[in-house]
Amino acid sequence: KALYGLKQAPRAWYNMLSSFLLSQDFSKGSVDPTLFIRRNGNDLLLVQIYVDDIIFAASNLKLCDLFANLMCSKFKMSMMGKISFFLGLQISQNPRGIFINQYKYALESLKKYDFESCDPVDTPMVEKSKLDEDKEGIAVDQSHYRAVGLRPCVQQNSNVLRQ
Template structure:
C-alpha cells in the first residue's frame, strides 16, 4: 500500500508544485524571504549575516556567512521533513564542485569521460580546437546521409556539457542547426568536438576567492555568420570580477543590414541578461547598477547614446530598443574595447589554436 501511495504522489503532474508550495510556506513561516527575481531562492538575514537557500525540486543547496545559521537550517528541515544532509557540496545536477581554500573549481570531467566512452572516442587522436576552420558548416546537399539517431544523440550529449564548457558552445550550437538535413560533413564536425574533448577532458571554470567583486559584461556579434540564411550570431558573457558567471550564444532572428545593426541587437540581448543578474544580486544585498558593457563597435555605442540616430534604426524591432532607455537611466555604461580583448568573441565564431587558447584562458577556464 505504501508503494502505491508514493507512486501516486510522485506520479502526479501537480506533485512538484504541491511540494514546492509546502516547502515555501514552511520556510516563509520561519523567517525566510523569497527572492524577487528567482522564486526558488529563499533568504534569511540575521545580525549582519545572510543565509541563502536555493531549491531545485527536492534538491537544496544552502550556504551562509555564519556556520551556525547552516547548522540551524539543517535542524529546521529535519524537524519537518525526512531529509539527509550530504555535507559540503561536491556534485550537483551533473556539475562537479571542488571547494578549495583559494576558490572553487567547477567541471564535468566525469561526464566527459562517460560520453567519450559511450561514442568510442577514448583512443582517438586529440584536436587543439573544436572547430576546423578549413571546413565551414554548410548544407552540403551532395554529401552522403548519416545516422540521424547517432548525430542527435551526440549533439544532445554535448549540449548538456555546455553548462560548464563555454569553449565548445559556439560549435555545438552551430552543429545543432543541421539535425534535420545532416550530412557526412556535419558528423565530421561533431567528431572534431569529441576529439577536442579528448585532449581537454578536465577543463573547467575557476572562481577565485581573491577576485574583485564587480559586475562586468562583454558583447559581440558575427555579422551574417550563418551561411544558410545570412543571419548574424550573438555572443555575450558576464563576469563578477574575473569570474565568468553567465554566457549566451544565439543566432539572431532578424537579418541585420550592417555590422552595426548586428552589434546593436547583440548588445540589447546581452543587457537583458545583465538586467536579470543585477536584480538577482539585489536579493543578495549587492547593488551593481551602472554596469559596464564592453563592446568593440563605436557606431553601436553612438546609436545607444544619441537619440538623433533613431531615424537610422527604424527597421530594427522595437523590443531591441529598451537598451537606450536603460543607458539613459544610467543602469549600464557602454565602453569601447579593442576586438582582440573582447572575450565574447569566443561565442560567435571559430579561431585558430593560438587565438582560441587565449580566449579560453581569458574567461577563466583552466585545468585543476
C-alpha cells in the same frame, strides 16, 4: 494532499516547502522562485531548491547548522555533507576557492558520440577566434545552452561544428 509519483506531487511539495521557508523569515528570489534568502544581521543564508534536492550555504557556519536542524525537525531528510556533485556539476572547494566543472559530463558526451578513442588536442579557437558583441540581440536557441551552457569551450566548438 498529493501522493509521491503523481503529476501534482512536485508542485504540492514546492508549495509546502515554500510556505514553510517564508514562515521562517526567508524571502523568495525575485528572478529564481526556487532560491530562498534569509538575512541575519550581516550574515546571509541561501537555500536553493531543485525538486526534492536542497542545497544551502551561509556566510556563517552556525547558520548552516541552524538551518539543517530546522529542516530535520520539520521534514524527514538526510544530510549528505559537503556538496560534491549537483545537477551534473562537480563542485570542489579548497583554500583557493570554489571550483565547478563538468568533467564527468564531458566524458559521458565523448562516450555517447563514440569519441573515447580520440586523442585530445588544443582548441585553436581560444587563441584565434575573434568574437564581436551581438548588438542586434538575435534570439538564442536555449536548448543548446542547456546542453553545454556551462562549458564555453564545448559550446564554442559545437557552434562551429554546427555551421
